[in-house]
Amino acid sequence: MKRETTGFVTSPGSDRLQRRGATLWRRALFATAGAGVAIGALLVLRALGSIGLFNVAYAESIVPPLLLVARQTLLFSATVIPIGFVIGFVIGWARTTRNWFLRALGSTYVEFFRSMPPLVLIAFAALISFFVVRRFLTFLDPFEVGLSAGTLALALHSSAYQSEIVRAGILSVSIGQNEAAEAVGLRKSQIMFAITLPQAFRVSLPALGNEFASVIKDTSLLSAISALELSFLGSSLVASAIFLDFNLVFIVWTEIALIYFAITFFVTRIVRGVENRFKVPGLEAAQL
Amino acid sequence: MIEVRGIHKSFGNLHVLQEVSLSVDKGDVLVILGPSGSGKSTLLRCINLLIYPDRGDVLLEGLVVNRPSIRPEWVRQQIGMVFQSFNLFTHLTALENVTLGLTKVKKIDRTEAVRQARFELERVGLADKADAFPAQLSGGQQQRVAIARALALDPKAILFDEPTSALDPEYIREVLDVMTELAHEGTTMIVVTHEIGFARNVADRVLFMAEGKIVEQGTPHEILEAPNQDRTREFIGKVLS
Numbered sequence: 001m002k003r004e005t006t007g008f009v010t011s012p013g014s015d016r017l018q019r020r021g022a023t024l025w026r027r028a029l030f031a032t033a034g035a036g037v038a039i040g041a042l043l044v045l046r047a048l049g050s051i052g053l054f055n056v057a058y059a060e061s062i063v064p065p066l067l068l069v070a071r072q073t074l075l076f077s078a079t080v081i082p083i084g085f086v087i088g089f090v091i092g093w094a095r096t097t098r099n100w101f102l103r104a105l106g107s108t109y110v111e112f113f114r115s116m117p118p119l120v121l122i123a124f125a126a127l128i129s130f131f132v133v134r135r136f137l138t139f140l141d142p143f144e145v146g147l148s149a150g151t152l153a154l155a156l157h158s159s160a161y162q163s164e165i166v167r168a169g170i171l172s173v174s175i176g177q178n179e180a181a182e183a184v185g186l187r188k189s190q191i192m193f194a195i196t197l198p199q200a201f202r203v204s205l206p207a208l209g210n211e212f213a214s215v216i217k218d219t220s221l222l223s224a225i226s227a228l229e230l231s232f233l234g235s236s237l238v239a240s241a242i243f244l245d246f247n248l249v250f251i252v253w254t255e256i257a258l259i260y261f262a263i264t265f266f267v268t269r270i271v272r273g274v275e276n277r278f279k280v281p282g283l284e285a286a287q288l
Numbered sequence: 289m290i291e292v293r294g295i296h297k298s299f300g301n302l303h304v305l306q307e308v309s310l311s312v313d314k315g316d317v318l319v320i321l322g323p324s325g326s327g328k329s330t331l332l333r334c335i336n337l338l339i340y341p342d343r344g345d346v347l348l349e350g351l352v353v354n355r356p357s358i359r360p361e362w363v364r365q366q367i368g369m370v371f372q373s374f375n376l377f378t379h380l381t382a383l384e385n386v387t388l389g390l391t392k393v394k395k396i397d398r399t400e401a402v403r404q405a406r407f408e409l410e411r412v413g414l415a416d417k418a419d420a421f422p423a424q425l426s427g428g429q430q431q432r433v434a435i436a437r438a439l440a441l442d443p444k445a446i447l448f449d450e451p452t453s454a455l456d457p458e459y460i461r462e463v464l465d466v467m468t469e470l471a472h473e474g475t476t477m478i479v480v481t482h483e484i485g486f487a488r489n490v491a492d493r494v495l496f497m498a499e500g501k502i503v504e505q506g507t508p509h510e511i512l513e514a515p516n517q518d519r520t521r522e523f524i525g526k527v528l529s
Contacts, residue, residue, distance in 0.1 A: 180375035180434075182338055184389040185365030185441065194392060198379050280379050282423025 059251045062237060070259045072229040076151055076219040077263065081212050083155035088162025093192075095163065096170045106163070113160035118153070119221050125153035126225040143226070150225045158215045165207040169200035202278040209271035213264045230256055289314045289476050290335060290367075290445055295344030297330055304330045305341065306500045312445065312493075315474045319487040321511070322497035323523060328480040331497070332447045335478065336367040348444070365393050368438030368446040372453050374430040376422040382409065382433045383418040386440045394441065408436040412466050428459025432466055445476035452483060484527055488512055496520045 049056035095106035113121070129149035133142040173196050181191040223232035234256045241248035290312045297305040304327045312318045320328050333339040335346060337353065337360040346354045353363045376385050386405035390396045396404070409415050412432035422430055431451055438446050448467065452460045464486055471477060471490045481487065487494050488508050495505040496515070503517050515521045 174375075176371060176373055176375035177377060179338060180369075180371060180377070182360075183336060183364055183369035183371075184437065185361045185393040186389070187361055190392050194388065195377055202379065278379075280423065281421045283378060283421070 053247075055245065055248060055251065058241075058248055059255070062252065062255065065233060066230065066255055066259060069229050069233045070263070072227065073216070073219055073259075074263060076154075076222060076227070076229060077216045077267070079151055080155045080158055080215050080219060081267075083152070084158035084162050084211075084215065085208070087156065087159035089166050091159060091163035092166030092170065095167050110160045110163055113157050114164075116157065118157045118218055119224055121153040121157055122150040122221055122224060125149035146225055147222070147227055150222050150227070154215070154218060154222065158211060158218070161211050162208065165204050165211060166200065168207070169202075169204035170196060172203045173199045198278075202275075202280070205271060205275045205278065209268050209275075212267050212271060216264050216267060217260060230259060289316075289349060290478070291345075291347040291350075292331070292335065293345040293347065295331075295334055295341035295346065297327075297334060297339065297341050304500050305334070308344075308497075308500070308502055310495060310502070310505070312476060312478060314444075314476055316492040317471045317477045317479065317490055319491040319494045319508075320478065320480045320497060321482070321484075321487065321494060321523065321527075322503075325499075326497045327500040328497055329449050332369070332449050332478065332480055335447060336364050336369055338364070338369075361393070365389070365441055366444050368441060368443035370431070370434050370438055370446065370448045370451050372450040374422070374427070374434045374454070376430050376433055376437070378422050381419050381421055382414065382425065382436075385422070385433055386437045389437065389441050405436070405440055408440045409433070411439065412436045413462075426459055427455045428462045431455065431459075431463045435463075435466055435470075439470075445478065446470070448477065448479040448481065450480050450482070452481065482527060484512065484524070496523065498523070 045054050045059070046056060048054035091106045091109055094102040095110070097103060126146035126149055129145045130142050133140050133145050137145075177195055177199065178191060181195045186194065219229060220231035223229060223235065226232070234252055237252045238249050241252060292308060292310050294307050294309050295305055296303070296307060308327070308331055310318070320331070322328050330339060334341045334354075337346070340354055345352045348363060348366065351358075376382075377388065380388065383402065383405050386408055387398075387401040390401035390404060391398060406415065406418060409418055412435050414429060414432055414436065417425060417429060417433070420429075422433070425433065435446075435451075451467070452463050455463065460483070464483060467477070467479070467486070468490050479486070479491070491508045493505060494508050494511040496503045496511055496517075496519075498519050503519050504511065504515065511520065512524060515524060
C-alpha cells in the first residue's frame with residue numbers, strides 16, 4: 001500500500017524523495033569529512049612521530065589486543081542491553097497496571113536497583129555466585145559463573161532505569177486513546193499491543209538510546225571482577241607503559257576512548273534508525 | 289433499542305447521575321442538552337459501559353447488559369462512539385483507524401476490511417485522505433474519520449459526545465452535515481451537543497439534564513420553544529443569546 005498524503009502537506013511524495021536525496025548528499029559529505037579528519041590526524045601523528053614526539057610503533061602495537069578485547073565489551077553490551085530492555089519493559093508496564101501487587105512489586109524492584117551503585121551490585125553478584133559454586137556446584141568454573149552473574153547484575157541495574165523510561169512512555173499516551181480503543185470494542189490486551197505500546201515506544205526511544213549509550217560504558221565496571229574488556233586491558237597496559245614513558249599513557253587512553261566512541265556511535269545510530277521508522281507524519285516535533 | 293432504567297453514578301462524594309432513565313427507539317435521534325457538569329458525558333459512557341453505573345440497568349434490545357456475565361467489549365462493538373476530542377489513534381493512518389476494529393474485533397480479513405473502510409471514508413467525504421495521519425488532518429476531517437471509524441463496525445446506535453465542541457467554527461458545518469445525513473439514513477443516535485440548530489432540525493426527541501437529573505424531555509418543539517421548567521428556559525435562553 002503506498003502512503004500518499006494530500007491536503008495540508010502538498011505533494012508529499014516528491015517532498016519525501018527530495019528529502020531523501022538531501023539526506024544522501026549530507027551523509028556523503030559527513031563521511032568524506034570524517035575520513036578527511038582521520039587521515040589528517042594520522043598524518044599529523046606520523047609527523048610528530050618522525051620528530052620523536054609520538055611513539056608510532058607503540059601506538060600501532062597495542063591496536064590488535066585492544067580490538068580483541070573490544071569484542072568482549074561489545075559482547076557484554078549486547079547481553080546487558082537486550083536483557084535490560086526486556087525486563088525494563090515488563091517492570092515499566094507492571095507499574096502502570098491497576099493491580100496494586102504488580103505495582104508494588106515493580107516499585108520495590110526499581111527503588112532497589114536504582115539506589116545500588118552498579119559496582120556494588122556486580123561485586124555482590126560475583127561474591128554470591130562464587131560462594132554458591134564453591135559450595136554446591138563445584139563442577140562449574142567460579143570465575144565464569146561470577147562474570148555471568150556480574151553481567152546480569154548490570155542488566156538488572158539498567159532495567160530499573162529503562163523501566164522508568166518505558167513507564168514515562170506509557171503515561172504519555174493520553175487517556176482518550178484508551179477510551180476510543182475501548183469504545184471500538186478492543187480487549188485490554190489488544191489495546192496494550194495495538195494502541196498503547198506502539199505510541200509509548202515511539203516516545204521512549206530517545207531516552208532509551210541515552211540509556212544504551214550509558215550502559216556500554218558501565219560494562220567497564222566488570223573489570224572489577226577481572227572481566228577482560230577494554231578498560232581492564234587499558235589499565236594493565238598503562239601500568240606497564242608508565243615505567244617506560246609517561247607519554248604512552250595518553251596513547252593508550254586515547255585509543256580506548258576512540259573504540260568506546262565507535263561502539264556507542266554504532267548503537268545510537270541503530271536507535272536513530274528505529275526512531276525514523278516509528279516517525280509519524282504530522283507528529284514531528286517543532287523544528288527550531 | 290437502547291434503554292436506561294434508573295441509573296445512579298457517583299465519583300467519590302459527587303453524585304453525577306441520579307435516577308436517570310431514558311429510552312431510544314430504532315432509527316431515532318435523541319439530543320441531550322444541559323450545562324457542563326450535568327452528567328451528560330457520564331450518561332453516554334454508561335450506555336456503552338465505558339463506565340458502569342452504581343445502580344440501575346442499561347438495556348440493549350431488551351437485554352440488561354451491565355451485568356458480570358456480559359463482556360463489555362461485546363456491548364461496545366455494537367454501539368459506536370464519537371468523542372469531543374476525536375481520539376483518533378495518532379500512530380495510524382485514517383484508513384488504519386477505520387480498519388482496526390474490523391480486523392481486530394470483527395475478525396474480518398484485511399482486504400475486505402480495507403474495502404469496507406474505504407467505503408465508510410467515502411461516506412464521510414474523505415476517500416482522498418485515507419493514507420493521511422490524524423496530525424495531518426484538520427479538526428473537522430479528524431472528527432469525520434472518527435465517525436467513519438464508528439460506522440465501520442455497523443453499530444446498532446452511535447453515541448456522540450459533544451462532537452463539535454472542540455472544532456473551529458469553520459469546521460462545525462461539515463461534521464453536522466455528516467451527522468444529519470446519518471440521521472436521515474435511519475441511524476439510531478444519541479447526541480450530546482450545544483448545537484441548538486441541530487437539535488431543532490434533526491432530533492426526534494430532546495432531553496434536558498441538570499445536576500445529574502433529567503429535568504424534562506419531549507419533542508424539539510416542546511423543549512426548545514415551550515419548556516415547562518424554569519431551569520430549561522434559563523439554559524435555552526443562555527445558549528441562544
